[in-house]
Amino acid sequence: MALVPFLLLIEDDDAIRTALELSLSRQGHRVATAATGEDGLELLREQRPDLVVLDVMLPGIDGFEVCRRIRRTDQLPIILLTARSDDIDVVVGLESGADDYVVKPVQGRVLDARIRAVLRRGERESTDSATFGNVVIDRSAMTVTKDGEDLQLTPTELRLLLELSRRPGQALSRQQLLRLVWEHDYLGDSRLVDACVQRLRAKVEDVPSSPTLIRTVRGVGYRLDSPQ
Amino acid sequence: MTETAKRSLRAGLRWTSLRLRLVVVFALVALVAAVSASGIAYWLNREAVLTRTQDTALDDFRRQMQETAAALPTRPTKDDLQRAAGKMASSSPGYSVLLVAERERGKPIVGYSDLDTFTRAHVPDSLQEQVARKQPLTSSNEHEYHLFWQRTSIAGTPYLVAGTRIIGGGPTGYMLKSLDQERQDLNSLAWSLGIATALALVGSALLAQAAATTVLRPVQRLGDAARKLGEGKLDTRLVVSGTDELADLSRTFNRTASSLEKKVADMSAREEASRRFVADMSHELRTPLTAITAVAEVLEDEADTLDPMIAPAVHLVVSETRRLNDLVENLMEVTRFDAGTARLVLDDVDVADQVTACIDARAWLDAVHLDAERGMMARLDPRRLDVILANLIGNALKHGGSPVGVRVRTEGEELVIEVRDHGPGIPEDVLPHVFDRFYKASASRPRSEGSGLGLSIAMENAHIHGGDITAANSPDGGAVFTLRLPRDAERIVRNDEPGAGAPDEDGAT
Numbered sequence: 001m002a003l004v005p006f007l008l009l010i011e012d013d014d015a016i017r018t019a020l021e022l023s024l025s026r027q028g029h030r031v032a033t034a035a036t037g038e039d040g041l042e043l044l045r046e047q048r049p050d051l052v053v054l055d056v057m058l059p060g061i062d063g064f065e066v067c068r069r070i071r072r073t074d075q076l077p078i079i080l081l082t083a084r085s086d087d088i089d090v091v092v093g094l095e096s097g098a099d100d101y102v103v104k105p106v107q108g109r110v111l112d113a114r115i116r117a118v119l120r121r122g123e124r125e126s127t128d129s130a131t132f133g134n135v136v137i138d139r140s141a142m143t144v145t146k147d148g149e150d151l152q153l154t155p156t157e158l159r160l161l162l163e164l165s166r167r168p169g170q171a172l173s174r175q176q177l178l179r180l181v182w183e184h185d186y187l188g189d190s191r192l193v194d195a196c197v198q199r200l201r202a203k204v205e206d207v208p209s210s211p212t213l214i215r216t217v218r219g220v221g222y223r224l225d226s227p228q
Numbered sequence: 229m230t231e232t233a234k235r236s237l238r239a240g241l242r243w244t245s246l247r248l249r250l251v252v253v254f255a256l257v258a259l260v261a262a263v264s265a266s267g268i269a270y271w272l273n274r275e276a277v278l279t280r281t282q283d284t285a286l287d288d289f290r291r292q293m294q295e296t297a298a299a300l301p302t303r304p305t306k307d308d309l310q311r312a313a314g315k316m317a318s319s320s321p322g323y324s325v326l327l328v329a330e331r332e333r334g335k336p337i338v339g340y341s342d343l344d345t346f347t348r349a350h351v352p353d354s355l356q357e358q359v360a361r362k363q364p365l366t367s368s369n370e371h372e373y374h375l376f377w378q379r380t381s382i383a384g385t386p387y388l389v390a391g392t393r394i395i396g397g398g399p400t401g402y403m404l405k406s407l408d409q410e411r412q413d414l415n416s417l418a419w420s421l422g423i424a425t426a427l428a429l430v431g432s433a434l435l436a437q438a439a440a441t442t443v444l445r446p447v448q449r450l451g452d453a454a455r456k457l458g459e460g461k462l463d464t465r466l467v468v469s470g471t472d473e474l475a476d477l478s479r480t481f482n483r484t485a486s487s488l489e490k491k492v493a494d495m496s497a498r499e500e501a502s503r504r505f506v507a508d509m510s511h512e513l514r515t516p517l518t519a520i521t522a523v524a525e526v527l528e529d530e531a532d533t534l535d536p537m538i539a540p541a542v543h544l545v546v547s548e549t550r551r552l553n554d555l556v557e558n559l560m561e562v563t564r565f566d567a568g569t570a571r572l573v574l575d576d577v578d579v580a581d582q583v584t585a586c587i588d589a590r591a592w593l594d595a596v597h598l599d600a601e602r603g604m605m606a607r608l609d610p611r612r613l614d615v616i617l618a619n620l621i622g623n624a625l626k627h628g629g630s631p632v633g634v635r636v637r638t639e640g641e642e643l644v645i646e647v648r649d650h651g652p653g654i655p656e657d658v659l660p661h662v663f664d665r666f667y668k669a670s671a672s673r674p675r676s677e678g679s680g681l682g683l684s685i686a687m688e689n690a691h692i693h694g695g696d697i698t699a700a701n702s703p704d705g706g707a708v709f710t711l712r713l714p715r716d717a718e719r720i721v722r723n724d725e726p727g728a729g730a731p732d733e734d735g736a737t
Contacts, residue, residue: 015519023522026529083514083560105518105553108525174575175610186585187611190575219576219605 005119006030008049010040010066011081012058016104020053023108029115037066044070051115054098055081056089064096071097075154077118081106094195099156100182101189117183122155130165132213132226135204137165146204156181157200160193164214164224171217197222247444251436258432259425266421273417277410282377282388285323289390289403290375292316292325298394304329309339309399317341322405323388326351329399339399346404351389352380359391359400371395379407386411446474450481462489507563513556517549524549558681561615562665565688572609572692574717579604579613579636579643586617587634595625600636606643607716612689616697617645619686620709624649628706638715642695645711653701662699663687686711693717 007029011017014035021031032047034040037058044052052070056063067078080093080101093101099118102111127140136145144151144161153161163180164172172180178188181196201208215223296312304312313325324346327339338348348356358376363369377390391402449466456464464485466478524546531542564570580600587596617634624632628649635646654662661667666680683697690697695713702708 013515013519015516016522019519019522023526026526083511104514105521105556108522175577185589186582187614189573189611191573219607221576 004028004030005051005115006047006049007032007051007053007115008040008043008047009033009053010035010037010058010063011053011055012036013055016055020106020108020111024053024112024115027108027112029112037061037063040066041069044074049076051077051079051118053079053081053111053115056083056093064092067093067096067098075152077121077155079111079114079118090189091191091195094191095198097154097199099154099196100192113183118155120183121159121181125162130168132165132168132224134206135213137161144204151203153200153203156196157203160196160200161204161224164222168224168226171220171223173221177221193222247437247440250440250443251433254432254436254439255429258428262425262428266425270414270418270421274414277413278379278407281405281407281410285388285403285405286375286377286390288319289316289323289325289401290392292319293392293394293401298398300329300399304337304399306337306339309337311339312399313339313341313401316401316403324404326402326404327399328402346402348402350380350382350387350404351391351402352378354378355389355391355402359393359402443474446478450474450477453481453485457485457488462492503563503566506559507567510556510559510563513552514560517553517556520549521553558685561685562681562688565685565692570688570692572717573611574607575610576605576607577610577613578602579606579645582610582613583617583634583636583645586614587621590618590622592621592625592632595630595632596621597631597633598636599634604636604638604643605715606713607718608643608693608713609689609717612692613713616686616689616711617647619682620645620647620697620711623683624651624707624709627651641715643711643713643715645713647709647711648702648706650706653705654699654707659699659701663697694719 005028007024009017009020009024009031011020011033012035017033017035021033024031032043032049034043037060040052040054043049054063054066058066061069063080063082067080070076070078077099078097080089080098081104082089082093082101083104090101100114102114122142124140124142129136129138129140131137134147135151138145139162142158144153144158159181160177163177174190174193175186175188177193178184178190182188182192184192197214198208201211201214205211205213213225215225217223293316296316300308300312309327309329313327316327317323317325318341325341326346326348328336328348329339330336340346355376355378359373362372363374365372372395373393375390375392377388380387380389386407388405388407389402390405391400393400453464453466462485465482468475468478468482527542528546531539531546534542561570580598580602583598583600587593587598621632621634624647628651631650633646633648635648637644658667663683663686665684687697690711690713693713694717695711697712698710700708700710
């Protein structure tokens, strides 16, 4: 990862794009911008940014579709720019693979903090590895293998799995996970956790609809079990 | 008894009474008609039957008297009389005869046709007098004696008694004719008429019932339709058939319903339009605000290095931008509630932690005294709880000043949070309006006191959880806002929209 984070900002409104580019650049990021989803996807292929900041409302293909197309090939972090009024946006956005979202009108500092938090998730913290059934988490290489095959996890999914694997058998509440993984304050959106768990299960579990590794603990949150 | 059951019972009584009234009126009319018709028929029949029997008997008696009694010798013996009486009685229509003559002055002799049934005692005295009286001869009256008759009753049986005297010193004859047969005939006639009347009554009652049904069924349909209309089903219409008054009423009902429907549709369309306008406007405002907010921060970072004349301007722009942000955010929140698109994002939280975090995040720790035990878990929307608390505590700090007391407790399945200030309290006339939008306690209060939406939004947030907020003045001074929320808002969400609010139902534990 480059020392100066390289961001791709996809936003159709000129004023917002310019203002956010200005703000993010001042926070020390290198920013490439695109006005449409199509341009953004092309820029993504050419320039390989570290992270995408993506507006939901785009002419042509919308933000969700852009998100889905990126996820087909890449696991880089995606932050959605959304309006909270459209609660459905958040759910659809998280389902299409976004790692986090910020609500407009967004403060530059908040967006910067979220970007840095997402980027930190890919950082290596320890050098051991752990095995849960047929899933092996290699904390030094930051890779997860299932039956010897590499799993393509986004940094957020990887971090969630790492945090759960650090306390096997112990239930973590959504709010705890939001603080540990997303570095959100006490008002984190628990749907982030739920959506990320769903995606993680789809990749890790044998049968995602009846999980044996990442279990739901009713009234509390989630727990990583080693299958018996 | 439930309210609906009461209402249906009352409706039942009302229907019954209208039905009853119709039946009673029909029955009365039928009764009067049948009774008067039967009465007249009976009376005419009775007269006809009696007159005919009587005339026959009397004619026969008169003839017998002329033929038999007049043929008696001037001074008949008792045997003569007896024979004559017997002869007269046996001649035809079946009556008994009594012949009285005077063999010598003062010594009457009597001949009986049948001593058992007819003696002189059976003849009323008034009739005897009448018969015996000698009528003065005038131009209109050619005879001294006439035939007189009377109806009488002996031992419960009706009889016709008649008597006359032969002119020129002949014997006096009486006859007794039983009218029992006639009475029996007339009785059976009366029975028949009575039965006919009863049948007419029953028939009229059935007819009334049928009439009531034909009238009441449309009325009931009308009633049902009106009730549905009242329940808000404005597309309720009646099927109009026929041209009678009820059809007219149905047409009127339909016209009223459609004009009502149109008016309501117009009104809600207008309201919808104005709501959409507010929603669209706040959306539209947000785009420039996003750009301005991002740039304002850049300016703020540089403010210290700017010209001292310009720095205050930059700070003003930044702080006003934040206020505008808050206002737009509040407006959007309100439009979400109005449009019914606000959703709960439920999570299990420790209430004390949430309250502490809310106070801490706004740097109110020194101004708020918190009384809450950790470990009180509740399933609610943490963001919305935060909005409620921030508004209530912020309001208390603004109007009451510190310290503000926040007390958290549980009552059964309810979570109760009290926010108490030590200010002057809320004037009684303001109390009912504290949760109104844009309502401010004092018109002269400067506009910088907030958007005027805070408490209204807090209330909406409580309602969406199935909870409530009440405002009151404490007896020891200061205002108390009490928030009540169910400890598990899941049920509310389930009821509102099945399938939502439970993102992962994998059944694992």
